[in-house]
Amino acid sequence: MAIAMGSPAGAAAGGGAGAAQRYYRRFTAIERVLHAGLMLSFVGCALSGLPLIFADRPWAATLARILGGFEGAGLIHRICAAVMIVVFGSHVLMVFGKAIAGGRLMKILWGPDSMVPQLQDGIDIYRNFLWFIGHGPRPQFDRWTYWEKFDYWAVFWGMLIIGGSGLLLWFPVFFSRLLPGWMFNIAALVHGEEALLAVGFIFTFHFFNGHLRPEKFPMDTVVFTGRISEHELKGERAVQYERMVREGRLDAELAPPPTEESKWFGWVVGGGALLLGILAIVLIVYSFF
Amino acid sequence: MSIPRTLRAIGAVLFLAFGTAATALAATTPAPAPGVNDTCLMCHADKDAKGATGKSIAVDGAKFAASVHGASTLKCTDCHTDVAADKIPHADQLKPVNCAACHDKAAKEYAGTVHGTARKGGNTVAANCTDCHGTHDILRSKDPASRTNHANIEATCSKCHGSDTMAATGKLPGGNIGGKFHDSIHGQALKGAAQGSAPTCTNCHGAHSIQPKANEASRTSRARVPETCGACHKPERDAFMNGMHGKLRQDGVLAAPGCTDCHSAHGIQQHDTPKFQTEVIKECGTCHADYLATYRDTFHGQVTALGYSRMATCASCHGAHDVLPASNPASMVSKQNRLKTCQACHAGASENFASFDPHASKHDKARNPLYYYAAKFMEFLLFGVFAFFGVHTVFWLYRELREKFAPGRGTGKERH
Numbered sequence: 293m294a295i296a297m298g299s300p301a302g303a304a305a306g307g308g309a310g311a312a313q314r315y316y317r318r319f320t321a322i323e324r325v326l327h328a329g330l331m332l333s334f335v336g337c338a339l340s341g342l343p344l345i346f347a348d349r350p351w352a353a354t355l356a357r358i359l360g361g362f363e364g365a366g367l368i369h370r371i372c373a374a375v376m377i378v379v380f381g382s383h384v385l386m387v388f389g390k391a392i393a394g395g396r397l398m399k400i401l402w403g404p405d406s407m408v409p410q411l412q413d414g415i416d417i418y419r420n421f422l423w424f425i426g427h428g429p430r431p432q433f434d435r436w437t438y439w440e441k442f443d444y445w446a447v448f449w450g451m452l453i454i455g456g457s458g459l460l461l462w463f464p465v466f467f468s469r470l471l472p473g474w475m476f477n478i479a480a481l482v483h484g485e486e487a488l489l490a491v492g493f494i495f496t497f498h499f500f501n502g503h504l505r506p507e508k509f510p511m512d513t514v515v516f517t518g519r520i521s522e523h524e525l526k527g528e529r530a531v532q533y534e535r536m537v538r539e540g541r542l543d544a545e546l547a548p549p550p551t552e553e554s555k556w557f558g559w560v561v562g563g564g565a566l567l568l569g570i571l572a573i574v575l576i577v578y579s580f581f
Numbered sequence: 582m583s584i585p586r587t588l589r590a591i592g593a594v595l596f597l598a599f600g601t602a603a604t605a606l607a608a609t610t611p612a613p614a615p616g617v618n619d620t621c622l623m624c625h626a627d628k629d630a631k632g633a634t635g636k637s638i639a640v641d642g643a644k645f646a647a648s649v650h651g652a653s654t655l656k657c658t659d660c661h662t663d664v665a666a667d668k669i670p671h672a673d674q675l676k677p678v679n680c681a682a683c684h685d686k687a688a689k690e691y692a693g694t695v696h697g698t699a700r701k702g703g704n705t706v707a708a709n710c711t712d713c714h715g716t717h718d719i720l721r722s723k724d725p726a727s728r729t730n731h732a733n734i735e736a737t738c739s740k741c742h743g744s745d746t747m748a749a750t751g752k753l754p755g756g757n758i759g760g761k762f763h764d765s766i767h768g769q770a771l772k773g774a775a776q777g778s779a780p781t782c783t784n785c786h787g788a789h790s791i792q793p794k795a796n797e798a799s800r801t802s803r804a805r806v807p808e809t810c811g812a813c814h815k816p817e818r819d820a821f822m823n824g825m826h827g828k829l830r831q832d833g834v835l836a837a838p839g840c841t842d843c844h845s846a847h848g849i850q851q852h853d854t855p856k857f858q859t860e861v862i863k864e865c866g867t868c869h870a871d872y873l874a875t876y877r878d879t880f881h882g883q884v885t886a887l888g889y890s891r892m893a894t895c896a897s898c899h900g901a902h903d904v905l906p907a908s909n910p911a912s913m914v915s916k917q918n919r920l921k922t923c924q925a926c927h928a929g930a931s932e933n934f935a936s937f938d939p940h941a942s943k944h945d946k947a948r949n950p951l952y953y954y955a956a957k958f959m960e961f962l963l964f965g966v967f968a969f970f971g972v973h974t975v976f977w978l979y980r981e982l983r984e985k986f987a988p989g990r991g992t993g994k995e996r997h
Contacts, residue, residue: 347886348877362889424976439973461880464937465929473936478955480880481943485959489966497970506981 314522316536317547318514322386324554327515328561329379330447335565336372338491338572340365345484346579355575373458380451404434404535407445413438432530439501443494450490457483492576495569503566511566516558517550617656617666618642633673644718651717680710690789706741706751713737713788729788734781735762735771742782754793761848778813785809801846803835810840820902825909827902838868843901858890865895875940898922898939 319327340359343352359365391397400406416438422428436444457479460467464476503511514520525533536542624630625640632638645651650660658664660678664671681688691697691710699707713729720727728737741747743759762768762782770779783791785801792799800809807830811818821827821840829837843864844850850857862885866873876882876895884892896904898914905912913922920935927934941949943956 343887344880344883347883353887356887356889362884362887362891421973421976424980426980465927465931465934468931468934468937470933472933474938474941474949474951476934476937477941477949477952481878481941481952481955482959485956485963489959489963492963493966493970497974500974500978505977506985 313549315519315547315549316522316525316545317518318520319518321518324516324518326379326383328557329375331562331565333372333375333379334490334494335568336368337376338487338495339568340369340372341484341487342491342572342575345488346575349575349579351575351578370462373455373462376451377455380447380455404532405436407436407441409438409441409445413441433528434531434535435529439497443498443501446490446493450486453482453486454490457486488576491569491572495573499566499569511558511563513550513555513558513562516562517554519547519550617658618645620666620669621657621664640717648717648719649721650719678711678716684710687789694789694791695793696791704751706747708741712740731781732771732776734783735759735768738782739763755847758847761845765845765847765849766851767849780813784812803839804830806839806841814840817902824900824903825905838864842867855888855890858894858896859885859888861896862894869895871942872940875942878941878943879939881939893926893939897926 339355343356343359343365346352356362356365359368387400388397391400401408402410412434416431416433419428419431420438423430460471460476460479461483468476502508502515514524520529533542536545622640622642625638626642628639630637630639640657656666658666660680660682661675662679662682663676688710692701696708700709715728720730722729722731724730725732727733739759739762741751742753742755743757743763745757747753748756767780770776771781773779786792787800790800792801794801794803796802797804799805807818807821807827811821817840822831826837826839830839843861844852852858862873862876862882873882877886881893885894899905900913905915907914907916909915910917912918920930920932923930923935923937938949938952941952943949943953946953
């Protein structure tokens with residue numbers, strides 16, 4: 293609370309120097325828990341599934357053996373898959389449940405707080421590329437950038453494709469009472485290919501966009517702590533900041549600084565996931581040469 | 582040599598003289614003439630006795646007496662025909678013993694074997710009579726101590742075929758195969774309770790009939806292997822002959838696989854071990870390469886590639902010895918039998934289940950059109966996403982590095 297009511301002079305400095313750094317809430321506790329659940333189950337599925345895709349490489353047999361052989365890796369894969377489905381289902385139920393109960397359905401379907409891609413995202417991509425090549429100023433973003441929206445919808449698409457095909461492959465006898473055999477051929481194909489896409493995307497581009505690029509290196513703990521500093525908010529999401537000022541919500545969104553526990557979790561568990569993901573990428577890239 | 586040769590020769594002559602006299606006096610039974618051999622042993626019983634070339638010329642009298650030749654009261658001079666007991670000392674260099682003098686049938690057989698022809702061709706290390714049977718200590722094969730006893734043949738053949746040096750100098754086919762055989766299921770069985778019935782080298786190769794496998798008449802030639810193995814493995818041989826591979830063989834297609842193509846010859850392993858089950862898949866792929874490739878795209882093929890045999894291998898669905906094409910109604914993968922084959926592992930599988938294509942190809946539009954387009958779509962999706970974000974990331978990295986290390990240049994500082 294001391295921070296929330298801190299001296300305006302200190303906050304105005306905003307440079308991150310000293311104890312007067314202000315923080316705003318970016319993710320709720322439940323969102324952080326869901327991200328952690330998604331992250332851990334994703335890494336688990338990735339590591340236990342990759343040996344199958346690269347079964348002809350020597351490292352694949354070693355990795356499978358470390359995970360308890362074909363039976364052990366299969367069990368890990370299914371447990372993680374179940375966790376992921378629960379995480380995904382909880383999120384969807386919560387978003388729609390809250391929106392419908394609170395009468396805010398339109399707010400999650402459209403506008404600056406919505407995850408739905410909008411014209412502004414197209415403009416942002418164009419402007420960001422202009423900035424990349426030195427032909428424009430650095431664009432400022434609202435609450436969700438286009439690459440974050442891509443990550444978000446990639447999970448929906450991935451859950452549909454990987455989750456759906458995975459269930460088919462998990463219970464083939466049951467599902468084949470309803471579906472023809474060729475569906476299982478396609479399920480096996482897309483499960484692997486889409487998984488390769490997801491793993492290849494999350495462990496490179498998501499890592500780069502969120503953590504590894506020079507500005508955030510080695511990692512950004514915002515998704516673990518839930519708090520974004522005023523400095524970052526103003527420096528990267530000035531549109532959101534200005535909107536908060538305009539709507540008079542600035543003080544309402546203030547939050548205490550990140551707790552030590554959440555920072556620790558971010559650095560150790562999040563960092564561990566980061567390292568395991570990079571290991572997976574090294575193995576994949578190595579397999580193609 | 583402790584006693585000079587001449588002195589010992591004199592001793593032998595004296596002994597012979599007295600010995601003959603003594604025997605003449607005691608000649609009540611038609612006893613063998615011990616005299617000759619004992620005379621020879623005067624010199625040759627010395628363990629350290631060496632010939633002019635430095636080679637040992639020692640003979641163990643007791644062992645000879647116990648040998649098949651000693652027991653049948655042969656005299657040294659029966660084999661060493663250029664030595665006469667009354668003309669001692671004999672010449673320094675004796676002619677090689679000619680076993681054929683008595684064993685003419687065996688010698689004739691030997692001359693036609695791979696060993697005999699190699700000898701004739703100038704190979705001085707190819708096995709001859711004594712390499713397998715020994716010299717003064719030859720025992721009947723049924724004697725457990727015999728070099729040619731069933732239990733000892735592996736060791737006898739391995740003197741050459743289990744030695745890296747001999748394999749190299751003799752250019753032995755297959756190199757050091759003794760070690761492989763020793764660790765094989767047959768080699769291991771020879772050490773166990775079933776040792777009497779487990780095959781050793783000669784059961785497959787013969788002894789005095791041993792031929793190179795390139796020779797069609799050889800028991801180990803491509804054409805005759807099923808028959809040779811089938812001597813013991815009759816049900817498997819019959820199943821094989823009824824299968825597609827066996828039928829091809831009967832039509833004279835020798836390229837069709839026989840026993841050793843899948844099981845190997847000397848290194849045969851227990852068939853139900855994960856190692857054999859997963860390794861043999863590659864053998865099928867030698868000819869059926871495209872089917873191996875599509876198999877490897879399935880969950881079955883991926884798990885077995887990792888070395889776990891709980892998943893279906895080729896043989897799980899197609900059978901092993903009696904493999905038949907799907908067009909044959911008796912085949913495990915025929916329309917009539919396919920479901921039953923799936924149900925062997927997937928209890929409760931339905932007709933739909935059995936319509937899964939376990940060899941679907943991403944490249945075969947005619948066979949699997951939807952699969953083909955799904956693969957194309959995934960390719961396009963992966964390429965699209967990686968291309969866009971690849972470019973995006975490279976550009977972004979460039980911009981951020983530039984902002985960090987060369988700020989103020991370009992337009993990066995300004996905010997809108």
